[in-house]
Amino acid sequence: MSTSAAPVDPVEQSKKLCAYAAVQDNLKPHHRIIGIGSGSTVVYVAECIGKMPNKAEFVCVPTGFQSKQLIIDNxxxxxxxxxxxxIDIAFDGADEIDSGLNCIKGGGACLLQEKLVADSSENFIIVADDRKNTGVLGKGWKKGIPIEVIPNAYNKIIKELTALGGAPKVRxxxxxxxxxxxxxxxxxxIDCDFGEIPAAKVADLNSKIKAMVGVVETGLFVGMAQKAYIGNADGTVTTLTV
Structure with missing residues (x-):
C-alpha cells in the first residue's frame, strides 16, 4: 500500500523560508545576544537558531510568553x-509593513515588550509572509493600530483618538x-483604525498618539527595522531594505 506525503502549506513554507534566510544572512559570528519576537513566522527563527551547532553560545531575550516558550522549546x-x-540582533514578525519598513505590530498584544527589545537591538530584522507586505499601513491590516494604555485612562484616550480622526475600541x-x-x-x-496611513505621515501620527497622557506605547514601529525578509507563496524570498 502506497502512502503519500501530507501536502505542504505554501504559506507555512514561505514563513519558514524567509525566517531561515533572515537568520542565515544576518546572524554573524560575533553575535551573542539575540532578541526573539512573537508571531507565527518567528517560530521558524527560533527553530533555525535551535539547530545551530553553536547555539549554546547564544542568549535569547524574549518579547513575551510565546517567544519565551519558543526559546525554551528549542x-x-x-x-x-x-x-x-x-542586544546584538533581534528578529520579529509584523502585522503589516509599508514601503519604508515601518510596521504595525501588536496583534498579539506584545507591542510594548516587542518595542523594548527592538529599541535595545543593534540590528532589527522583520520576517513575514507576503500578505503582510502591503506597502501602506492600514491597507491590509484593518483591525487598527494597537495602543497599550493604563486601564483607568482608556475612556480619556478613546476620546482623544476620536478627535485625532481615529475609530478606537478597547480590545x-x-x-x-x-x-x-x-x-x-x-x-x-485600544485598537484604533485610521484608515490607510501614507509612509510620510506614520512618524507624525505615532508622535501624536504617544503624547497622550495614559498611553504606554503604540504598535507603530517607525524607522526601527533595517531589513525585512518576505516569504512569497511561490517559494521565493524578497529582501527589503531601507
Missing amino acids: KIQLGGLEENPT PGAPAKAGPVITDNGNFI
Whole structure:
C-alpha cells in the first residue's frame, strides 16, 4: 500500500523560508545576544537558531510568553533585558509593513515588550509572509493600530483618538475572557483604525498618539527595522531594505 506525503502549506513554507534566510544572512559570528519576537513566522527563527551547532553560545531575550516558550522549546539559553540591555540582533514578525519598513505590530498584544527589545537591538530584522507586505499601513491590516494604555485612562484616550480622526475600541478578551484583553504589563489595548496611513505621515501620527497622557506605547514601529525578509507563496524570498 502506497502512502503519500501530507501536502505542504505554501504559506507555512514561505514563513519558514524567509525566517531561515533572515537568520542565515544576518546572524554573524560575533553575535551573542539575540532578541526573539512573537508571531507565527518567528517560530521558524527560533527553530533555525535551535539547530545551530553553536547555539549554546547564544542568549535569547524574549518579547513575551510565546517567544519565551519558543526559546525554551528549542533548548536555547534564556535571558532578559535586565541583564542584557544591549542586544546584538533581534528578529520579529509584523502585522503589516509599508514601503519604508515601518510596521504595525501588536496583534498579539506584545507591542510594548516587542518595542523594548527592538529599541535595545543593534540590528532589527522583520520576517513575514507576503500578505503582510502591503506597502501602506492600514491597507491590509484593518483591525487598527494597537495602543497599550493604563486601564483607568482608556475612556480619556478613546476620546482623544476620536478627535485625532481615529475609530478606537478597547480590545475585548472574549470569548476566552470576560472584559478587555490584559497585557503582560497589566494594561488595556485600544485598537484604533485610521484608515490607510501614507509612509510620510506614520512618524507624525505615532508622535501624536504617544503624547497622550495614559498611553504606554503604540504598535507603530517607525524607522526601527533595517531589513525585512518576505516569504512569497511561490517559494521565493524578497529582501527589503531601507
